[in-house]
Amino acid sequence: MKETEKKLSTDAYKGVRDFYPEDMAVQSYIFETWAETAESFGFDRYDASVLEPSELYKSKGAENEEMINEQTYTFTDRGDREVTLRPEMTPTVARMIAGRRRELSFPVRWYSIPNLFRYERAQRGRLREHWQLNADIFGTHDAMADVEIILLASAILKGFGAKDSDFEIFINNRGALNDLYAAHNLSPEQAATATAVIDRKRKMSEDEFKAALADAAGPDFALPTEAPESVQKILSALSALGVVNASYDPSIVRGFNYYTGTVFEIFDTHEDNRRALLGGGRYDNLTGLFGGEPIPGIGFGMGDVTMRDFLETHNLLPVTLGTKTQVMLILPDLSDGERAEKVAKELRDLGVNVAVDLSGKKLGDQIARADKRGIPYVITVGEQEEASGTYTLKKLADGGETKGTLTELANTLR
Amino acid sequence: MKETEKKLSTDAYKGVRDFYPEDMAVQSYIFETWAETAESFGFDRYDASVLEPSELYKSKGAENEEMINEQTYTFTDRGDREVTLRPEMTPTVARMIAGRRRELSFPVRWYSIPNLFRYERAQRGRLREHWQLNADIFGTHDAMADVEIILLASAILKGFGAKDSDFEIFINNRGALNDLYAAHNLSPEQAATATAVIDRKRKMSEDEFKAALADAAGPDFALPTEAPESVQKILSALSALGVVNASYDPSIVRGFNYYTGTVFEIFDTHEDNRRALLGGGRYDNLTGLFGGEPIPGIGFGMGDVTMRDFLETHNLLPVTLGTKTQVMLILPDLSDGERAEKVAKELRDLGVNVAVDLSGKKLGDQIARADKRGIPYVITVGEQEEASGTYTLKKLADGGETKGTLTELANTLR
Numbered sequence: 001m002k003e004t005e006k007k008l009s010t011d012a013y014k015g016v017r018d019f020y021p022e023d024m025a026v027q028s029y030i031f032e033t034w035a036e037t038a039e040s041f042g043f044d045r046y047d048a049s050v051l052e053p054s055e056l057y058k059s060k061g062a063e064n065e066e067m068i069n070e071q072t073y074t075f076t077d078r079g080d081r082e083v084t085l086r087p088e089m090t091p092t093v094a095r096m097i098a099g100r101r102r103e104l105s106f107p108v109r110w111y112s113i114p115n116l117f118r119y120e121r122a123q124r125g126r127l128r129e130h131w132q133l134n135a136d137i138f139g140t141h142d143a144m145a146d147v148e149i150i151l152l153a154s155a156i157l158k159g160f161g162a163k164d165s166d167f168e169i170f171i172n173n174r175g176a177l178n179d180l181y182a183a184h185n186l187s188p189e190q191a192a193t194a195t196a197v198i199d200r201k202r203k204m205s206e207d208e209f210k211a212a213l214a215d216a217a218g219p220d221f222a223l224p225t226e227a228p229e230s231v232q233k234i235l236s237a238l239s240a241l242g243v244v245n246a247s248y249d250p251s252i253v254r255g256f257n258y259y260t261g262t263v264f265e266i267f268d269t270h271e272d273n274r275r276a277l278l279g280g281g282r283y284d285n286l287t288g289l290f291g292g293e294p295i296p297g298i299g300f301g302m303g304d305v306t307m308r309d310f311l312e313t314h315n316l317l318p319v320t321l322g323t324k325t326q327v328m329l330i331l332p333d334l335s336d337g338e339r340a341e342k343v344a345k346e347l348r349d350l351g352v353n354v355a356v357d358l359s360g361k362k363l364g365d366q367i368a369r370a371d372k373r374g375i376p377y378v379i380t381v382g383e384q385e386e387a388s389g390t391y392t393l394k395k396l397a398d399g400g401e402t403k404g405t406l407t408e409l410a411n412t413l414r
Numbered sequence: 415m416k417e418t419e420k421k422l423s424t425d426a427y428k429g430v431r432d433f434y435p436e437d438m439a440v441q442s443y444i445f446e447t448w449a450e451t452a453e454s455f456g457f458d459r460y461d462a463s464v465l466e467p468s469e470l471y472k473s474k475g476a477e478n479e480e481m482i483n484e485q486t487y488t489f490t491d492r493g494d495r496e497v498t499l500r501p502e503m504t505p506t507v508a509r510m511i512a513g514r515r516r517e518l519s520f521p522v523r524w525y526s527i528p529n530l531f532r533y534e535r536a537q538r539g540r541l542r543e544h545w546q547l548n549a550d551i552f553g554t555h556d557a558m559a560d561v562e563i564i565l566l567a568s569a570i571l572k573g574f575g576a577k578d579s580d581f582e583i584f585i586n587n588r589g590a591l592n593d594l595y596a597a598h599n600l601s602p603e604q605a606a607t608a609t610a611v612i613d614r615k616r617k618m619s620e621d622e623f624k625a626a627l628a629d630a631a632g633p634d635f636a637l638p639t640e641a642p643e644s645v646q647k648i649l650s651a652l653s654a655l656g657v658v659n660a661s662y663d664p665s666i667v668r669g670f671n672y673y674t675g676t677v678f679e680i681f682d683t684h685e686d687n688r689r690a691l692l693g694g695g696r697y698d699n700l701t702g703l704f705g706g707e708p709i710p711g712i713g714f715g716m717g718d719v720t721m722r723d724f725l726e727t728h729n730l731l732p733v734t735l736g737t738k739t740q741v742m743l744i745l746p747d748l749s750d751g752e753r754a755e756k757v758a759k760e761l762r763d764l765g766v767n768v769a770v771d772l773s774g775k776k777l778g779d780q781i782a783r784a785d786k787r788g789i790p791y792v793i794t795v796g797e798q799e800e801a802s803g804t805y806t807l808k809k810l811a812d813g814g815e816t817k818g819t820l821t822e823l824a825n826t827l828r
């Protein structure tokens with residue numbers, strides 16, 4: 001390049017993250033645990049492009065008009081189509097389900113791990129892109145689907161090693177709340193304002209909340225103290241399935257207006273991280289936007305950033321996360337490269353993940369490099385080893401050595 | 415929704431794909447084979463956002479100005495930043511490597527499986543988004559890195575079950591070609607035209623090619639018939655490592671101008687699919703755009719669509735790809751749901767992937783549904799089974815039945 005040319009910045013685009021291998025290892029661990037747990041519940045994986053026609057988000061009503069215009073990445077393509085980087089996955093999965101409503105054999109259990117974009121004004125620590133597990137059951141009104149979805153969310157946290165005391169599950173029913181609004185003759189606008197107040201209950205004092213709720217829904221309006229029957233049934237089934245940390249909470253309403261029945265959130269109990277880890281609910285009318293009879297759905301979303309914070313808060317990230325390379329081959333001289341590549345190939349054919357150190361550095365430095373990268377074993381590959389067919393597998397943690405043929409050492413490693 | 419409201423389309427955005435579970439299973443199989451093979455060679459996974467500052471692509475010269483303006487998704491965000499959906503991964507990985515040049519202990523082996531966007535005018539079958547394995551070694555000029563990269567590409571195809579005769583590896587050296595241009599006193603413009611002609615050699619007849627090359631580089635210019643020493647060295651090492659289908663081909667030049675040394679492509683040998691499956695090469699100056707000493711790199715990219723075509727052409731896709739659910743629990747009555755959820759939980763705790771049929775259909779229909787989804791086993795869960803603690807595991811392929819406790823059946827399944 002020309003000396004006079006301006007140097008390019010190595011920074012990522014504002015608000016998105018680069019995943020260097022050490023961060024990618026954490027991300028992969030989170031994604032794998034999500035996927036394995038969802039698959040243990042019989043969920044099949046799906047995916048779609050991050051690009052969606054903007055109309056997919058516009059049709060949900062006026063509040064979404066604002067969202068699409070001010071909070072999403074939306075642009076016009078050269079074919080004059082308005083296109084949006086998806087801000088959430090539910091409209092996409094509803095679109096896909098509706099598109100195959102005749103072929104699919106309901107109920108179906110689906111999960112995905114999409115990246116989602118939100119356009120936020122530049123603020124410290126606010127991300128514009130994150131990843132989210134989305135798990136949904138479509139095609140049944142049966143309460144056991146609600147139970148399963150909450151059980152799955154709980155099983156995921158436990159799959160990471162969380163204890164029952166590390167999190168709390170709060171359940172409510174949006175339908176019951178709507179019935180209550182109707183009983184108090186609230187207008188749709190009053191109901192929406194009341195819902196917004198209830199949604200902020202945790203962020204207000206008891207007195208502030210009472211005043212705000214009276215303001216929105218009248219002085220006689222109060223949240224129920226006893227769980228509606230639908231919530232009681234779910235709590236009873238969860239209890240029978242060994243879930244001891246679930247309870248009714250009338251203040252759980254969820255932000256999105258498409259929820260129609262069960263809604264739930266899971267909170268971290270740690271005092272340093274008292275916030276919602278995930279939330280979800282039942283939305284029985286969403287696919288109706290695409291025509292035909294609506295297909296009921298229930299599901300939840302769980303973000304990667306929140307998940308990592310939870311794991312770090314509770315010391316649940318495995319210390320061994322890192323490279324999947326098991327053995328580094330150490331070269332007395334860089335001219336031993338071809339010899340080492342042959343040994344590497346033989347070990348790979350025996351099922352070992354193996355890399356060759358092509359740095360040309362001294363033996364001790366090569367071993368230190370492998371150790372720094374978290375590779376557990378090294379094997380030195382020189383003329384002598386090749387001639388004898390006997391190699392030494394050195395465990396870096398304790399310096400322990402095992403001698404043998406490559407086949408023997410591969411067996412040791414597996 | 416209101417009856418009068420326009421129905422939303424269930425189509426994906428133009429030129430991108432929805433991955434329903436059956437397609438996602440193929441995609442996951444391809445990604446997993448890519449990842450496992452790269453990790454067996456000691457490559458660490460990285461990732462980045464699909465959004466990149468547009469300047470990352472503009473700086474590579476005038477030919478890229480055109481590319482960025484006409485062939486990428488580029489838009490201006492509300493902070494007046496120009497942002498592009500990445501059309502390739504190499505500039506991103508060069509940016510990341512340059513950003514940590516002081517911390518990284520070179521050479522490093524990195525891989526990623528990003529989605530990439532290209533804005534193409536609407537054409538039948540042309541996709542605007544695809545996924546690509548990118549594998550690169552940074553920080554060494556050693557020819558063994560070139561050997562490893564080509565060996566990895568070959569090992570991936572073999573990892574899918576391809577035979578040596580299913581593909582051919584062609585290798586050249588861009589540096590040697592540039593030396594030849596210099597020996598013939600070609601101007602940079604003449605050299606660029608000649609390279610473009612050579613790049614299209616496979617698409618022309620022998621006579622057409624000769625005429626076009628003479629036109630571009632003069633009547634005395636001819637492609638060499640003997641491999642340069644650098645290519646001979648790589649071919650010899652590959653041969654020693656058991657690669658029997660690699661050869662020198664002076665017409666392999668690769669499109670991108672940043673290649674400086676070894677370049678290679680792998681072609682399908684099947685007459686129905688005679689085309690490049692992947693390509694790559696050495697680019698020793700790319701990180702120089704970010705300032706500091708350039709860091710040498712060599713790598714390749716391999717697309718998901720091309721990969722799937724190859725696997726289908728050679729009948730290499732496993733027939734068993736599909737759901738990871740092992741057992742479907744069949745319910746005599748939907749009111750058995752809670753009982754079945756308990757059995758499901760017990761089986762999951764024993765390591766079995768299990769789903770509960772909440773369709774409320776007849777027993778026979780439930781079994782047919784499981785079979786259609788490719789789930790290999792069913793267990794009926796009724797009052798009687800719960801009371802006796804003995805369940806029957808039925809294999810749908812042959813109707814074979816095994817009776818036992820859940821623990822016994824779980825052992826059978828693992």
